[in-house]
Amino acid sequence: MPIDIDTFDKRSSEELNGLTNAEKVVRFLAANDDAAYTPSEIAARVDVKKNSIGTVLSRLxxxxxxRHKGDYWAIGDPDTVRDAYEAHRLLESLDERYGTEDLxxxxxxAAEGE
Incomplete structure (x- = not known):
């Protein structure tokens, strides 16, 4: 599916290649919600560089x-994850429909209104 040139120009290679590292991690942990994993195990399973996984997990x-205990990480509260996913999908849909905002x-x- 083609994308418009503005999207091509404004998005990073990672954004254009598909899922972000954070999305990969959340999807993996949600699909395996009956277990907890070490950062190394998560990195290997979702194809994220080991030196990036700690930052990704901390931000999530x-x-x-x-959530985590000791060296192990698991998916967070299902309602929170679902709400975040729905908000993310809504924002993506709005960006596709109306274009991304220029910060x-x-x-x-915003400064003019003061």
């Missing part, structure tokens, strides 16, 4: 999407 934990343009207009 900050958003309550994963600098938004800041300029």
């Amino acid at each position: 934990e900050d958003r309550d999407l994963v 600098e343009e938004w800041r300029e207009h």
